[in-house]
Amino acid sequence: MTMFLTIAVIVLIFVVIFQIAKASEYVSVLKGEEVSRKQNNKINGFLMIGFLVLGLFGVWYCNELYYGKTLLVHDAASVEGARVDSMLWVTLAVTGIVFILTQIVLFWFAYKYQESENRKVFFFPHNNKLEVIWTVIPAIALTVLVVIGLRNWFLFTGEPPQNAMVVEVTGKQFGWIYRYPGKDGSFGKKYYKNIDNASNSLGLIWDDKLGHDDVVMEQTMYLVKGKPVKLIIGSRDVIHDVGLVHFRMKMDAVPGIPTTMWFTPKYTTKEMKEITGNPNFQYEISCDQMCGNGHYSMKGVIEVVDQEEFDAWMVKQKPYYVQQFPEKDPAAPKAVADTAAKTASVKPVEAAKKAVAKM
Structure with a gap:
């Protein structure tokens, strides 16, 4: 009903304008064209x-x-x-x-x-x-x-300063995947046919040892205040666009064609909350390229912290390889040995308790 009413109003407006134009034309004829x-x-x-x-x-x-x-x-x-x-x-x-x-x-x-009538037109x-x-x-x-x-x-x-950290940003429908190199400072290789949403979201080649210490995150990317960061940008499916409005940066994410850009964060997230007066402020990474039905929801969060906070956060992260293959965790044997030692120390105590009970 609302649509028909809107159409009727638009038609009425055009009719009124037409009638006014016709009336003006008749008045002109009566008064004289001049x-x-x-x-x-x-x-x-x-x-x-x-x-x-x-x-x-x-x-x-x-x-x-x-x-x-x-x-x-x-x-x-x-x-x-x-x-x-x-x-x-x-x-x-x-x-x-x-x-x-x-x-x-x-x-x-x-x-x-x-x-x-008092002025003559001059043409040139x-x-x-x-x-x-x-x-x-x-x-x-x-x-x-x-x-x-x-x-x-x-x-x-161009090339960032030598002390720049490197983060790989991969767009997908409809979210972002971030990868940090491990202690070796190098990313492991990946192959798009290896992509599996459940167990290998980036298609990493597990045989490549350079990737065994890579840290993979989704939705939240951590950066360091005052430290240049180089983003290696790509896409897993269609063309996306990394939009960093607060940092005034923007770069296309194209499947099969990595793009790069770098910048240096000036304020931590906490500082920006004070500067903007918004206690809920978050640095945002948005997709600035129409990429499908869920384009509107393709939003990620960037957390800018001090170097100490970043180091503490990074220590807590497990490499993606270890997450998929827990038995390959270097800390696993120690954990198993500790468990066995605890079990061995408990058995004599239990035996003694049983002996006392029998007496």
Whole structure:
């Protein structure tokens, strides 16, 4: 019922507009085409000024209303992300100034130079100076902006500092898998045909000893404040996109084609809770590429901590290989021996108790 009512209202509006247009046409015929055109021209001129004032006020009001809800209220949570903020502000300043000036000139000219019997129209089909100005100046401005963007891009996707930690991020429908190298500092090999959601989510090759100490996590990625991190990004199925809005970073996750980027976190999660005034704040990793029906739910969490907290967390993690093959755990034999020793020490005590009972 609501849909039919909406359609009826839209049709009614079009009918009203059509009738107003027809009435205006009849009035023009009665008044005379010349007189009607001059009156309409004057009315349109004043409407242009009104639209200019209301439009500029609307831009200001929307900025006042919604700026506080944007991420620009707080600076980037990564050192490199500050470059993105700087680039964005420069772009907004250049394009914003040009937009405001051109709109003011456009609507003011429509009012000031409306048709008048006291002024004769001057036509000129060609002007080399004007064409050079409106071609060269925008070209230079855009070139500068592009160069700034390329420099930042090459930095983010280039080689990180030598002390950078490395984390592999793999997208899947609809979640994220994170892998940390073990003490050897190297990732084990993987093969997509080995992927099994139950026992081998990344398709690791179990015979590769480099992967025996790799730590695999899902949904929550831990990073260290002040330490550069290089992300090796891939996908297990379709194209995803790693979106790190608070760090101002973004990179496609493509099946079979690893991509990389790096950044340095500036604030821990606890510090960001204080900065934002939000006790429930979480760094978010989102998928910024439509990837299926569950795209909206593809959200991960990033926990930024101090080095000591990270080390304590990492000590508690069991390698993925050991999780799948508990008998391969180096600590397993010791645990078995401890259990046997406890059992052996208990047996004499139980025997003594039985002997006493018989007496």
